[in-house]
Amino acid sequence: MKTTIKDVAKLAGVSFKTVSRVINNEASVKPQTVEKVNQAIAQLNYQPNTAARNLASANTYAIGYVYDNPNAYYVINMQNGILAECRNRGYELIIHPCHATSPTLTEEIIKMCKRSQLAGLVLSPPMSEMAGVMDSLDELAIPYVRIVSGSATKRNHRPCVFVHDRDAARNIVEHLIAQGHTRIGFISGDQGHRSTEERKLGYREALTNHGIPLDRELEIDGTYSFESGVKGFKQLRALGDQPTAIFACNDEIASGSLFAARLNGLDVPSQLAIAGFENSPFSLQTWPKLTTAAQPTGEIASQAAATLIEEIQSKRTGRLPSEVAQHTHFHPELVVRESTYIPD
Amino acid sequence: MKTTIKDVAKLAGVSFKTVSRVINNEASVKPQTVEKVNQAIAQLNYQPNTAARNLASANTYAIGYVYDNPNAYYVINMQNGILAECRNRGYELIIHPCHATSPTLTEEIIKMCKRSQLAGLVLSPPMSEMAGVMDSLDELAIPYVRIVSGSATKRNHRPCVFVHDRDAARNIVEHLIAQGHTRIGFISGDQGHRSTEERKLGYREALTNHGIPLDRELEIDGTYSFESGVKGFKQLRALGDQPTAIFACNDEIASGSLFAARLNGLDVPSQLAIAGFENSPFSLQTWPKLTTAAQPTGEIASQAAATLIEEIQSKRTGRLPSEVAQHTHFHPELVVRESTYIPD
DNA sequence: AACCCTTTTGACAACGCTGTCATTAAAATA
């Protein structure tokens, strides 16, 4: 019924320990033995039992993904990216949606790690910025990789995947400036999220670089939602000196502003240009389509998982991971569409 | 460092087997013993090791969710619904995105079950209709719960959660008829998906019920995508006798049609009424907002998980699950918005 | 007090793997 490592060993005519070695790609197994064992594995359609592996070894074959993001596309893409890497390397993924504001968040994460004996964690924003969470993980020596909006971070001892939101935001706003806009509104995402901060910095940088004075009136506080885009638009229209372009912190906000603008009879982009961020499906399903910055979310996630698993494996095989944490960088790319630009 | 059941036992002054009994809520433990043990557990912040539990017991504490759905909102809602139930009952969730068309699909699913020793599976469409998959699961006696678009199914031996798409579709189309429409177009989702079939049946039923003749020209084959909605609109406009209303198989299609309609200068709903299905965020972010049918995806998912876990537990405790599989039913609700109806 | 029956608890062997260390086979050296 259930095929175990011993069945494979019997069929291959070796000890079950040798089969274990083959499964784990350990060195010092004769190539022809490897061959024999692999044949037996294939023949019996054998699958190693994860629970047993986890129990027997100190390290386990499961990592966790902790997220709290209202954006379904982002989560799905992240998840798929991590999963792809997990499958490649024979790891399992335990997903853990949570609420960033929960007072018991840290405790909750630790419990999950213990229960499932996770070998490591991928933290996406805003959890990737929470000192309390990181402290606890450090204390328990649970490896984690952070996905960070920005190009650097103070806590450098753990690997990070940096997404250069600031540069991308600057590119978007410079594109708007290149279209002749000088009065450009900004609608932020959730307060306290680093992505919000970075995108705002990029916005300001672009203006400053081109000698356009900053105007606090043009910077609207919002959240990552459609409604926020509607509301932000109204606030900007209520100004005496109205903007001719809006840079919204993500596509959902942008599509809310776009919605409101068209409802108010404004033509986009001739009367008002609007740009988003993220390149989500939303950005393609508005009219006109949204200019945005394309985040390669799946790749970012895969990279994070790869970094994490690499470290776990290196620990397993005894090789020490290099002292300097391994950082990687991604640069969202400007995608110009009809909401900011009309080709001649 | 690592707290085990034995530490708890020592602190509580009982054997570790008794602690195990308390953890599993087994009968025949004296209440005051339970109390003592629970105190010790709390004090040590003990978490049972899932891997060990899975290994030791025939049944495990992990279920799987198999899906192939391009719709991120649907997947996230399903996932969250299942997870909520899992957390309640101390189960883990292993997610398995896949491609319904993959030739090795069945094999792949079986492998996952073996590897993670899954106690059961939640199958969402279209996997919930695949005979090959179900046969293999039956053979290995792996419990599963199906989420089915429809009100009944031939394979009745396993529990199903039925979502009455047909009735909901009929309600939508009858709403359109009540608005005076008699020439109503239909744009389908992916061919072969049961939801597509059911929604088409509901559409036809409504027409027939009101003595409106069916016209094959009005039934456009599409897929569950925005582009398909754009294309479907064009096909319907190309007809000699154009429809005055469109019922699209989901909100994404509907929003595509809406997009195309407005691009063509049509006013919605006065010149063309458009309805979708699903009540996804899309339906709120169009202008005008979409009439649709609200599927309680999260609840559906929780119900499916609850049914599955119930069965697993009953097996564990020896009580036989009732011979007749447990079926439950959900009825998506009509949500009327501005894309089909103008309040006076 | 002696008996039986029920409730509650404990001892100990699995579960299917990995880690450690001993052993054997093969290769290199003297």
Next chain:
DNA sequence: TATTTTAATGACAGCGTTGTCAAAAGGGTT
């Protein structure tokens, strides 16, 4: 060829639980 070194394999003890079965502790009856 004898001897040392290295590569390849095997034996066996855990890992932290649950399952099985036996033992102990109570509770009624006679």
